[in-house]
Amino acid sequence: MTNSIREIRDADFLFVIGSNTSEAHPIIAMEMKRAVRRGATLIVADPRAIWLTTIADDHMQIKPGTDVWLLNAMAHVIINEDLTDKKFVAEHTEGFEAVRDAVQDYTPEEAEKMCGVSAELIRRTARSYATTRKAGIYYTLGITEHSHGTDNVYALANLVLLTGHLGGPSMGLNPLRGQNNVQGANDAGASPIYYPGYQRVDDTESQAKFEKLWKRDLSPDPGLNLNEMMKAAGDQIRAFFVMGEDILLSEPNVLALEERMNRVEFVVLQDIFPNETLRYADVVFPAGNFAEKEGVFVNSERRMQRVRKAVNPPGEARADWEILLELGRRASAKRNLDPSVWSHQTPAQIFREFSASAPNFAGITHERLDQPTPDGFSGLQWPCKDDQDPGTKYLHEGGVLRGKGLLTAVAYRPSMELPDKDYGLLLSTGRTLYHYNSATQTRRDEGLDAKQSEAFVQIHPRDARKRGIDEGDLVEVKTRRGVIEVAAHVSRQVRPGCIWMSLHFAEARANVLTNDVGDSVTGTAEYKVCAAEITKVNSIEFGHAGLFPGSYFHQSPRGAAADSEAGVLEEETQEN
Amino acid sequence: MIITKPTCTIDGQKFEFTAGESMLEVARRNDIAIPTLCHDPRLDPAGACRSCLVEIEGQRRLLPSCATKATDGASFQTKSERVEKHRKTLFSLYLTDHADEDSEGGQHRGAPNKLAGASKKFGAENWGKLTNLRDEIAGDRSADVNPYIQYDSDLCILCAKCTRYCDEVEAVSAITLVGRGSETAIATPDSRSLLDTTCELCGGCVAVCPTGAMGEKKPKTRNQPIESELKKVRTTCNYCGVGCQFDFNVDPDGRDGLGEVVKVTSPDATPNQNMDLPAGFSGVSSDGNLCVKGRFGYDFVHHEERLTTPLVRGADGDLHPATWDEAFDAAIAGLEKVSAKYGDDSLAFVSSARCTIEENFLVQKVSRVAFGTNNVHQCAAT
Ligand code: SF4
Numbered sequence: 001m002t003n004s005i006r007e008i009r010d011a012d013f014l015f016v017i018g019s020n021t022s023e024a025h026p027i028i029a030m031e032m033k034r035a036v037r038r039g040a041t042l043i044v045a046d047p048r049a050i051w052l053t054t055i056a057d058d059h060m061q062i063k064p065g066t067d068v069w070l071l072n073a074m075a076h077v078i079i080n081e082d083l084t085d086k087k088f089v090a091e092h093t094e095g096f097e098a099v100r101d102a103v104q105d106y107t108p109e110e111a112e113k114m115c116g117v118s119a120e121l122i123r124r125t126a127r128s129y130a131t132t133r134k135a136g137i138y139y140t141l142g143i144t145e146h147s148h149g150t151d152n153v154y155a156l157a158n159l160v161l162l163t164g165h166l167g168g169p170s171m172g173l174n175p176l177r178g179q180n181n182v183q184g185a186n187d188a189g190a191s192p193i194y195y196p197g198y199q200r201v202d203d204t205e206s207q208a209k210f211e212k213l214w215k216r217d218l219s220p221d222p223g224l225n226l227n228e229m230m231k232a233a234g235d236q237i238r239a240f241f242v243m244g245e246d247i248l249l250s251e252p253n254v255l256a257l258e259e260r261m262n263r264v265e266f267v268v269l270q271d272i273f274p275n276e277t278l279r280y281a282d283v284v285f286p287a288g289n290f291a292e293k294e295g296v297f298v299n300s301e302r303r304m305q306r307v308r309k310a311v312n313p314p315g316e317a318r319a320d321w322e323i324l325l326e327l328g329r330r331a332s333a334k335r336n337l338d339p340s341v342w343s344h345q346t347p348a349q350i351f352r353e354f355s356a357s358a359p360n361f362a363g364i365t366h367e368r369l370d371q372p373t374p375d376g377f378s379g380l381q382w383p384c385k386d387d388q389d390p391g392t393k394y395l396h397e398g399g400v401l402r403g404k405g406l407l408t409a410v411a412y413r414p415s416m417e418l419p420d421k422d423y424g425l426l427l428s429t430g431r432t433l434y435h436y437n438s439a440t441q442t443r444r445d446e447g448l449d450a451k452q453s454e455a456f457v458q459i460h461p462r463d464a465r466k467r468g469i470d471e472g473d474l475v476e477v478k479t480r481r482g483v484i485e486v487a488a489h490v491s492r493q494v495r496p497g498c499i500w501m502s503l504h505f506a507e508a509r510a511n512v513l514t515n516d517v518g519d520s521v522t523g524t525a526e527y528k529v530c531a532a533e534i535t536k537v538n539s540i541e542f543g544h545a546g547l548f549p550g551s552y553f554h555q556s557p558r559g560a561a562a563d564s565e566a567g568v569l570e571e572e573t574q575e576n
Numbered sequence: 577m578i579i580t581k582p583t584c585t586i587d588g589q590k591f592e593f594t595a596g597e598s599m600l601e602v603a604r605r606n607d608i609a610i611p612t613l614c615h616d617p618r619l620d621p622a623g624a625c626r627s628c629l630v631e632i633e634g635q636r637r638l639l640p641s642c643a644t645k646a647t648d649g650a651s652f653q654t655k656s657e658r659v660e661k662h663r664k665t666l667f668s669l670y671l672t673d674h675a676d677e678d679s680e681g682g683q684h685r686g687a688p689n690k691l692a693g694a695s696k697k698f699g700a701e702n703w704g705k706l707t708n709l710r711d712e713i714a715g716d717r718s719a720d721v722n723p724y725i726q727y728d729s730d731l732c733i734l735c736a737k738c739t740r741y742c743d744e745v746e747a748v749s750a751i752t753l754v755g756r757g758s759e760t761a762i763a764t765p766d767s768r769s770l771l772d773t774t775c776e777l778c779g780g781c782v783a784v785c786p787t788g789a790m791g792e793k794k795p796k797t798r799n800q801p802i803e804s805e806l807k808k809v810r811t812t813c814n815y816c817g818v819g820c821q822f823d824f825n826v827d828p829d830g831r832d833g834l835g836e837v838v839k840v841t842s843p844d845a846t847p848n849q850n851m852d853l854p855a856g857f858s859g860v861s862s863d864g865n866l867c868v869k870g871r872f873g874y875d876f877v878h879h880e881e882r883l884t885t886p887l888v889r890g891a892d893g894d895l896h897p898a899t900w901d902e903a904f905d906a907a908i909a910g911l912e913k914v915s916a917k918y919g920d921d922s923l924a925f926v927s928s929a930r931c932t933i934e935e936n937f938l939v940q941k942v943s944r945v946a947f948g949t950n951n952v953h954q955c956a957a958t
Pocket residue numbers: 731732733734735736737738739762781784785786787788789790
C-alpha cells in the first residue's frame with residue numbers, strides 16, 4: 001500500500017475493485033465501514049454482490065476480466081472532461097499523451113457493452129473520484145490474478161497519476177496483501193530476480209555486494225518464477241524444496257501439475273501439517289508455527305511487526321529458521337563453501353543481516369521493533385533508512401519515487417479462456433471470511449468449520465434453472481482441465497453467466513479447474529477467469545454456506561437498478 | 577496574532593485541550609484517572625454506565641465526562657466528596673445486581689471483570705443478591721451452538737458496549753438490547769444461535785465487555801485457567817495481510833510444560849498513557865480489532881495432526897520417522913544428486929508468505945548460496 005491502514009477512516013472516497021475486503025481483510029473493511037459512517041462515498045467494483053456492496057453508494061457489477069475496459073473508460077472521462085490534475089501531471093508524470101490517445105476509443109457507452117456497467121455510473125464514479133481530494137483505490141487479487149493482471153494495475157495507476165491522488169494521507173493506490181507476510185517474503189528476496197530489498201540479481205553492483213556478504217560467487221541469471229517453475233516441473237525442474245505451502249492445492253490446473261510432479265525426482269517438504277504435496281515428498285521436515293518462534297511479519301502497509309514465541313513446538317518439530325540454518329550450514333559444508341555465513345544464533349541476528357543489506361530497511365532491528373515507535377503503534381513502516389528514521393507512513397510524498405510516474409497506455413486483452421458453447425459459464429475463484437487459503441489451519445477449528453463446513457459453487461438462479469439445479473444439489477463443475485463435485489448454492493450474488501467457488505476445500509479442489517496461464521510480467525496465474533460448465537448429479541443435504549443473509553436474494557444498494565431486478569423476479573415467477 | 581488554545585481546569589489544575597475533546601479525554605491525556613465501563617474510543621459516547629460522572633462547576637447534576645465536551649474555562653472535579661459518594665453507591669448497585677467475580681459464575685470467563693476491580697477500589701458493598709430477571713428475556717443462551725461466544729445475563733450491566741461495537745464498528749448488528757427495565761438483556765433476533773444471524777464471529781463484543789458477561793466459550797468448556805493465571809505474549813496475526821496485533825494468553829504449565837495457548841485477546845483500545853497518542857489510538861495499527869480468524873482460529877496451533885517428527889521415504893515407498901540427522905543427510909544427498917545430474921538450475925525453492933522475513937531470507941540464501949540457483953520464489957506472487 002502507498003498509504004497506511006489508519007488513513008482509510010479519514011478518506012472521503014473509496015474505490016474498492018477486485019477486493020472482497022470484508023471477508024479477505026476484515027479489519028481494513030472495518031476502517032472502510034468507519035469512513036462510510038463518517039459520510040465517505042464507497043464505490044465497489046466486483047463481479048459479485050459482496051458484503052461491502054450492502055453499504056456502498058454504488059456497485060459496479062462488472063463482468064470478470066473486463067477491468068481494463070472499465071478503468072480506461074474512467075480515464076477517458078477524466079481526460080475528456082478536463083478533470084486531470086494538470087500541475088501534477090506536468091511535474092510528476094510522463095506518458096500523458098500516449099494514455100490520452102489510447103483511451104479515446106474506450107467510451108463509457110462501449111464500456112457498458114463490454115463490462116455490463118452502465119455508462120452513467122462509469123461517468124459518475126470517474127467524476128466523483130477525480131474531484132475528491134482524499135480518494136483512495138483499494139484492490140487485491142481480483143485485479144492481479146489475471147493473464148492481464150499487470151495491465152489492470154497500470155490502468156489503476158493511470159487513474160491515480162492523472163488525478164494526482166498520491167503523496168498525501170488517505171489517497172493513493174493500495175494493494176491489500178492476501179497473506180500475512182507476502183510483503184515480507186518479497187522484501188526478503190524470495191524472488192527469482194531480486195536479492196533482499198529489490199536489488200536485482202543481474203545488476204553487477206548488487207551481485208558483487210552479495211558475493212562479498214555471502215562469500216561465494218553468485219549466478220547473474222534470473223531464475224524461474226513460481227508459475228514457470230510449476231510448468232517446468234519434470235522438465236527443467238527435477239527437484240523441489242517447498243516450505244509452508246501446499247502446491248498441489250493452491251496452484252492452478254493441479255491435475256496437470258500432478259502428472260508433471262511424477263517426473264520430479266526429489267522433493268523436500270517443510271511444513272506444520274501433512275498436506276497434498278506430502279504425497280510427493282521424499283523428505284519431510286516438521287516445522288514450528290508462528291506461536292512457536294520469533295521473527296517479523298510485514299503487513300500490507302509495509303509495517304514490520306514482531307512475531308513472538310509463546311509456546312514450544314510439539315515433539316521434534318523445529319522453527320523454520322532453525323531448520324534452514326542447519327540445512328544451509330550442512331549443504332555449504334558439502335560443497336566446501338564457507339560455513340561461517342550460517343553462524344547466526346537468533347532470528348534477531350538473521351534479521352540484522354537482512355535489513356543491513358538493503359538501504360530501505362537499514363534502520364530496522366528487532367530491538368527497535370520491540371520499543372514503542374514514534375507513531376505510537378507497534379512496528380516500523382519501511383522505508384526506514386537509519387536508526388533515527390521514524391519510518392514512512394505514506395509513499396511518494398512530494399512527488400513520485402522513481403522520479404516521474406509513468407503513465408502507461410494499456411489495451412484490453414480478453415482473458416485467455418472465455419465461455420463458449422461447450423463450457424457456457426465463466427468461473428471465478430476466491431476466498432471467504434471463515435477460511436484461509438488451503439484451510440489447513442482454519443478447518444481445524446470447530447467454529448470456523450461450523451460456520452462454513454462444505455465447499456460450494458455459487459450460481460445465478462437463471463443459470464441454475466436452465467440446468468435444472470436447485471439449492472443444495474450436488475453438481476459437477478467441469479472445465480477443460482478437470483472436474484469436481486460440489487454443492488450448488490443458488491444465489492444472486494453472482495452475475496448471470498458466472499459461477500464462483502472458494503479455494504479452501506481439499507475434497508473439492510477448485511484448482512483442478514483453474515487455468516494456469518500466467519501474467520507475462522509477474523507470472524501470477526489466471527485464477528479469476530476460465531470457462532466452465534455445471535451439471536446436476538443429485539440432491540444432497542447441504543450444510544452452512546456461511547454467507548451473509550443478503551447473499552441469497554441480493555437487493556441492489558440504495559434501490560439502484562431496482563427495476564431490472566424486479567423484471568428478473570417477474571420473469572422467474574412466470575417461468576416457475 | 578497569538579492563538580491561545582482553550583483551557584479547562586481539572587481538580588484545580590489548568591490544562592489545554594483541542595476543541596472537540598471530551599472531559600474524559602482531557603483528563604486521561606493528563607494522567608488523571610476516571611473510572612469508565614461503557615466508554616471505548618472506537619465508539620460514540622453513550623453515557624450509559626454513569627461510572628465516569630464528574631462534578632462540573634455551575635452544574636447542579638453530576639455529568640458523564642465521556643459524553644461531555646470540554647469547554648473553554650470549564651472547571652470540574654474528579655475526586656470530590658460528591659463524586660466519591662456517587663461511585664460507591666453506583667458500584668454497590670452494580671455489584672448487587674451482578675454475579676460475584678469469585679462465585680462459580682465468575683470463573684473461567686473469557687474476559688477479565690473490570691467491574692470487580694472498580695468495586696473494590698471504590699469501597700462498594702454488595703447489598704445482597706437480587707433475582708435476575710434478565711435470563712427470561714435472554715432465553716437459554718447455553719443452547720446456542722456457536723462454539724466461541726457466550727452471554728451470561730447475570731454478569732451483564734447493560735452498558736451496551738457490545739451492541740454498539742456490533743453496530744458501529746463491525747456493522748453487522750447481530751445482537752441487540754431486548755426487553756425493558758429490569759428485564760432488559762442482550763439477545764439475537766428470536767434468540768437464534770449466533771451462527772444463524774448476521775454475526776461474523778469477530779468477538780468484538782467479548783473484547784469490549786467490561787464485566788465478562790460476553791465471554792469466550794472455549795476456555796470455559798475446556799476448563800482452562802482463568803485470565804489472571806495466564807501469561808500474555810504480544811504477537812502478529814498469521815492469517816491475512818492486515819497484520820493485526822494480538823496477545824496469546826498462555827498457560828505456561830499446559831501440555832506438560834511446553835505451554836498452551838488458552839485464548840487470544842486484543843490489546844486494549846484505550847490510549848496508552850505513556851505514549852501521548854491522539855485519542856482513539858491504541859498503540860497498534862489494527863486499533864484493537866480482530867476478525868474471527870485472528871481471535872478464534874488458534875486451535876490449529878496445538879492440533880493433534882501436527883507433523884512432529886522428520887520423515888524420510890524408504891525403499892518400500894513409504895515415509896518413515898527419522899532423526900534430524902538422517903533427514904538432513906537424505907535431503908542434501910537427494911538435492912545434490914539432482915543438481916549433479918542436471919545442474920543447479922534444475923532445483924527450485926518455493927518459499928512461503930506465511931513464514932517470517934527471517935525464514936524467507938534464509939530460503940533465498942539457501943537457494944542462492946548453498947545450491948547456486950536463483951530459482952526461488954514465494955508461494956503468493958501477489
Ligand atoms: S454483555 Fe457486556 S458489553 Fe454487553 S451490555 Fe452486558 S456488560 Fe455491557
